[in-house]
Amino acid sequence: MSTPAHSTAATVPDRVTSLVRALRTHGIRIGTGESVDAARAVAVLGLADRDQLREGLAAALLHDRGQRAVFDPVFDLYFPRRVGAPGGDGPGDGARFEEKDFDRDGLRDRLAEALAASDRAAMAALAAEAVDGLGGYGSAPGSDGFSAQQTLERLRPQTLLARVRAALRAGGGESESGAFTDRVEADEIRRRIEDFRELVRAEARRRVAERRGTDEIARRMVVRTADRADFLYAGRSQLAELRRAVHPLARKLATRLAARRRRAARGHIDLRRTLRGSLSTGGVPMRPVLRRRRPARPELVLLCDVSGSVAGFANFTMLLVQALHDQFSRVRVFAFVNRVDEVTELIARGAADPEGLGGRITTEAAVTGWHGSSDYGGALTEFVERHAAALTSRSSVFVLGDARTNQMDPGLAALRRIARMARRTYWLNPEPRSQWDTGDSVAGAYGQIVPMYECRDARQLSALVGRLLPV
Amino acid sequence: MFRSVDDVTARLAETGYLASPAVATTVFLAARLGKPLLVEGPAGVGKTELAKAVAAITDARLIRLQCYEGVDESRALYEWNHAKQLLRITAGRDETWDQTRTDIFSEEFLLPRPLLAAIRGDDAKVLLIDEMDKADVEVEGLLLEVLSDFQVTVPELGTVTATRHPFVVLTSNASRELSEALRRRCLFLHIDFPDEELERRIVALKVPGLDEVLTASLVRVVGALRAMDLRKAPSVAETVDWARTLLALGADRLDEEVVRASLGVVLKHQEDVRAAAAKLDLDAV
Numbered sequence: 001m002s003t004p005a006h007s008t009a010a011t012v013p014d015r016v017t018s019l020v021r022a023l024r025t026h027g028i029r030i031g032t033g034e035s036v037d038a039a040r041a042v043a044v045l046g047l048a049d050r051d052q053l054r055e056g057l058a059a060a061l062l063h064d065r066g067q068r069a070v071f072d073p074v075f076d077l078y079f080p081r082r083v084g085a086p087g088g089d090g091p092g093d094g095a096r097f098e099e100k101d102f103d104r105d106g107l108r109d110r111l112a113e114a115l116a117a118s119d120r121a122a123m124a125a126l127a128a129e130a131v132d133g134l135g136g137y138g139s140a141p142g143s144d145g146f147s148a149q150q151t152l153e154r155l156r157p158q159t160l161l162a163r164v165r166a167a168l169r170a171g172g173g174e175s176e177s178g179a180f181t182d183r184v185e186a187d188e189i190r191r192r193i194e195d196f197r198e199l200v201r202a203e204a205r206r207r208v209a210e211r212r213g214t215d216e217i218a219r220r221m222v223v224r225t226a227d228r229a230d231f232l233y234a235g236r237s238q239l240a241e242l243r244r245a246v247h248p249l250a251r252k253l254a255t256r257l258a259a260r261r262r263r264a265a266r267g268h269i270d271l272r273r274t275l276r277g278s279l280s281t282g283g284v285p286m287r288p289v290l291r292r293r294r295p296a297r298p299e300l301v302l303l304c305d306v307s308g309s310v311a312g313f314a315n316f317t318m319l320l321v322q323a324l325h326d327q328f329s330r331v332r333v334f335a336f337v338n339r340v341d342e343v344t345e346l347i348a349r350g351a352a353d354p355e356g357l358g359g360r361i362t363t364e365a366a367v368t369g370w371h372g373s374s375d376y377g378g379a380l381t382e383f384v385e386r387h388a389a390a391l392t393s394r395s396s397v398f399v400l401g402d403a404r405t406n407q408m409d410p411g412l413a414a415l416r417r418i419a420r421m422a423r424r425t426y427w428l429n430p431e432p433r434s435q436w437d438t439g440d441s442v443a444g445a446y447g448q449i450v451p452m453y454e455c456r457d458a459r460q461l462s463a464l465v466g467r468l469l470p471v
Numbered sequence: 472m473f474r475s476v477d478d479v480t481a482r483l484a485e486t487g488y489l490a491s492p493a494v495a496t497t498v499f500l501a502a503r504l505g506k507p508l509l510v511e512g513p514a515g516v517g518k519t520e521l522a523k524a525v526a527a528i529t530d531a532r533l534i535r536l537q538c539y540e541g542v543d544e545s546r547a548l549y550e551w552n553h554a555k556q557l558l559r560i561t562a563g564r565d566e567t568w569d570q571t572r573t574d575i576f577s578e579e580f581l582l583p584r585p586l587l588a589a590i591r592g593d594d595a596k597v598l599l600i601d602e603m604d605k606a607d608v609e610v611e612g613l614l615l616e617v618l619s620d621f622q623v624t625v626p627e628l629g630t631v632t633a634t635r636h637p638f639v640v641l642t643s644n645a646s647r648e649l650s651e652a653l654r655r656r657c658l659f660l661h662i663d664f665p666d667e668e669l670e671r672r673i674v675a676l677k678v679p680g681l682d683e684v685l686t687a688s689l690v691r692v693v694g695a696l697r698a699m700d701l702r703k704a705p706s707v708a709e710t711v712d713w714a715r716t717l718l719a720l721g722a723d724r725l726d727e728e729v730v731r732a733s734l735g736v737v738l739k740h741q742e743d744v745r746a747a748a749a750k751l752d753l754d755a756v
Contacts, residue, residue: 055496184695
């Protein structure tokens with residue numbers, strides 16, 4: 001297999017298998033068959049064109065689109081664009097510029113030019129230069145490295161927006177001033193700057209990997225696809241990405257619910273009527289009678305904690321349930337921090353502006369009393385007192401929250417009453433199971449009354465929703 | 472079939488399909504490795520077109536299996552021609568049972584459906600299994616044998632194996648998660664919206680009469696619309712429609728009035744139109 005004369009040929013299978021191993025540690029399931037396909041793809045495509053190689057390996061190894069977010073940075077590590085510092089030869093040439101020697105303004109000028117021209121190759125070269133010149137830290141071997149954060153802080157590409165804009169106005173003959181496309185220009189430039197930041201991050205990873213070993217960096221690298229992002233720690237952009245995923249996810253869940261409904265509609269034997277019918281055949285059940293299903297769509301009641309820490313989770317779930325509303329005869333959503341208010345209307349209207357939903361709930365609905373911290377006992381009790389009419393024998397209740405009562409009365413009796421009045425009651429908790437019952441969490445006590453499920457990311461939520469939602 | 476990736480790009484371009492490097496590379500690999508190609512992506516980016524284009528450049532016959540809820544073995548694989556079998560039985564009165572039986576389960580009475588048709592015969596074929604996600608899970612099981620070994624088992628006849636592998640393209644809109652077993656038999660390709668330059672070339676190819684500067688600004692505005700948080704992002708098909716509309720309207724530059732009048736061509740939901748109008752500073756639409 002190995003041809004010692006060609007050093008690259010010998011390392012290719014190794015590199016493919018290391019790449020596969022790294023992808024597996026990030027949760028992508030790749031079988032041996034796919035590894036073999038990947039190696040065959042490399043053999044067919046050759047190593048000459050890096051982009052072709054990237055697409056070929058992705059086609060052979062990946063199974064869905066979300067995995068691409070993990071694949072691309074890992075690929076960059078194992079099949080780097082270049083080796084060593086720009087201009088230097090080979091990794092580890094110790095020459096390190098001090099920041100003062102580095103012509104930062106010159107780099108910013110050239111970057112502004114590249115951004116204006118949307119020249120990706122130039123942007124990549126500049127990213128390499130920037131990381132080399134601005135990103136280095138430490139001096140002792142072993143503790144030194146390159147930081148994307150530091151590079152970006154010193155370079156501050158986001159401040160170039162106005163300059164790039166001016167350059168476009170001055171140079172671009174096509175964009176006459178006052179043209180309609182001016183309105184989208186700022187966003188376009190912002191996207192290019194974001195691309196550049198990503199290039200810097202990739203470059204910093206590559207340089208560090210050369211020092212510390214590719215496998216280790218690939219393993220430790222943090223890549224989180226949006227559906228795996230923890231609700232409690234998801235950043236703004238991840239929440240935005242999640243919101244965009246609401247409609248496709250709802251469509252998927254709707255098909256799953258429809259399938260469950262179809263399955264549930266057939267095959268249940270009505271024992272009483274079967275036995276009754278068997279009397280005419282001497283007690284032998286000749287003709288099984290199937291249970292008739294009443295085509296009633298179930299009702300759904302959502303009871304969400306919208307206090308700061310868990311608001312992201314609650315908002316996402318509310319939007320998801322709203323998108324699924326045609327699957328149910330009725331969906332009612334209640335929000336609480338320490339007081340309960342119905343927000344069904346707010347959410348139905350809020351579909352057009354999902355980002356502002358959280359803000360509108362806290363301002364337009366009476367969810368807080370005198371203080372701003374969550375009080376489960378008070379909220380549950382108030383719900384039973386004021387909104388008990390929402391619960392019928394056909395309704396399923398989902399309580400969403402982290403069960404952290406701030407040392408107040410958990411109101412177990414109220415939850416017990418809710419569980420008794422509703423057909424089914426579930427509790428979805430966005431905290432990891434290991435943190436339940438720590439500190440002021442009373443997850444265990446609630447969990448004894450109603451089944452409680454860990455629901456930390458969109459993936460878990462969609463699995464739970466597909467399984468638990470009534471059909 | 473193809474000499475290189477560039478060869479694929481060039482030949483696809485001749486039929487009017489401008490392929491991104493990702494598309495060309497994956498098509499080339501699928502042909503070389505003899506594996507089916509699973510294509511996903513938003514509606515209107517040319518998933519089905521790709522199969523047609525590949526069939527055109529390889530002089531292959533396109534066999535299409537359109538999936539829908541409830542498609543089954545007799546629609547996808549093969550079916551016995553019962554009426555003809557009955558006729559045959561009544562025609563041959565004096566035969567023994569054994570004679571009749573071997574005769575009525577012969578090829579003559581078999582109605583090949585797309586999957587069987589694709590693996591029989593010696594000519595080049597492209598098998599397009601369209602909207603795989605619409606079919607039930609059971610159909611996937613049916614496909615596994617066809618896709619991995621290119622063979623179909625008909626109990627009465629035995630196993631039919633392809634003498635020449637068809638080029639298989641499956642498309643999916645991801646309205647249902649396809650099974651892992653199916654996915655790992657295929658090369659995976661996600662066709663996304665094209666980048667600005669490619670989309671400009673596509674518009675120029677499909678709507679040749681449109682002014683170059685106008686095309687460029689049109690593509691930029693569509694790009695901006697895609698970056699917004701819309702229910703249905705405009706796809707290539709909509710860009711081309713918009714370009715045609717502008718051509719028909721006789722617009723020579725993109726301004727507020729033109730955009731306001733024609734935004735409905737690109738955006739298909741009223742709330743999207745409203746959100747985009749707000750973002751683009753259009754007066755109330």
